Amino acid sequence: MNASLDNRHHGLERRLQAEEWYQALRRADPAHLDPEVIGRWQAWLLDAENRLAFDSVTRVLDAVHLTWKGKTRNPDEIASDPYDGSVRILDWLRSHPRPVAAPTAFPRNRPPALLALAAALIAVAFAVGTFVWRPGATIAVRPEVAKPALVYQTDGDASEDVRLQDGSTILLAAGTALSVSFTHAQRSITLTHGKAWFHVAHKPHWPFIVTAGRGQIVDLGTAFVVDREPAGVVVTVTEGAVQIDALPLSPLAKISVNSIPNSAATVRLTRGERISYDRQGVTGRRGRADIASATAWMNGMIEFDGVPLGDVVRTMARYAKPKIFVTPEAGRLPFYGLLSTKDGMGGFLWSLPQILPVSLVRGPRGVCVRMREEPPGESMSAGC
């Protein structure tokens, strides 16, 4: 389990390139702005991952410039620093908590009490994977603020199990991110993107609540799948029952009840039922779900039932390395099939010309899928 946001879209190398460009452009003299340099930068930006890296480096460095206080570090401290950049700083800090005492020679601009508190909070924040909540008498005195959310994230290629301290299990599909935050009042999970199956250790007085998009799913003794698809959130109950609520703070989240024979803004689902909602409310009717197909991904299988080829490729791209481009027209072809996420993209890709009227073209940046009769120019515009 890669329990962090680490590998999201950019390796260190890409990040450095982004930083180089940022510096060069920030410092460039307007009178001598070289169009050739700008052109090279724009060519570099054409790559979506480069663009992401560049934008996130910009966000970070803009904030750094605004907030920089010009502090200097003790030269001895610098010279004797054992950190060598081979692990992430996050991991380094977990195993090497900094001493709490502030060095007097280099005064901080914060009162010592606050500093100690901050250090304590940081220490808690970076304690590896331990939840501080324990049922029992200590509840009343435990300050809420000291429990930061833990973030779990899976990379593109594999699903992962997470076992929570309360006995619940979460199975994250590939390319999923969620955060877990337990307070004495409730267990809160936020599904930021992707898809996960929750098997909840049911505790009547300690609600287990999954927030996904503009809605919340409250466990009523259950296992269920929550899938954040581009068009909305799909909830499928595989065991027991859940209740789906509008988010109380958001007027947009009013779940429309027209199609639902249930009380306002709350829908109750039981085993084998599914529902979908988006920011407008419930859009998919409550219906019987095919549990086998909703959970196929848990066995490394994904079922596509008339899904546009473009979406299929985007989904499969989470599991395989080769870059695949699809022309818009080919991207609209409906695809039916059960694909294994463990075989990578290869088999699926090369079988396409047999099942759909498409052909494959090798381009400089990857493989392009286009309609058989499409002129080659189309594949250029698709990005390959």
Place this chain on the structure above:
Amino acid sequence: MGALPAAKAEREQALAEIARNHHGALLRFLMIRTGSKAEAEEIAQEAYAKILALDRPGTISFLLGYLWRTAAHIAVDRKRQNSSRERGNFRVSRDESFEPSSETVTDERERLRIVEEAIDRLPPRCYEAFRLRVIEGKKFCEVATDLQISERMAHKHVARALEYLQYCLDVAAMEKQAR
């Protein structure tokens, strides 16, 4: 007769093409220079307007070079004007016609606080490499010499610092979404 309108129509067409292909990059460039999306948008529009107002013909590549230089100049001019006005410790928006919602203000303040604290947590040598590179704008070879480390190590430290700061911002954003 008619030459002027034709030239104007051509100019407009050229500008449309330039904007289509370069607007994203131009905005990114201006955001780096100004730190504000609203201001970047304004400057881009101003630069486009200047191109339209040009009274001599030009090839696309000429217009393109002109556009980037003009935009960069406007950004510098504005910075000069603004720096006399703002000496505050942090900026929400320089655009007075835009009244930032209290939410935007807290978000921005919160983001800056997160970055500031994260910077404080950087390991000492990493912090120093980051400072020399990002704040002082030194080349990596100079950073390496100053810190008596290899250039590769200087790269690594800066990349790790960026990675960590971004991680802190991402986690904060996710937690906020959770609330």
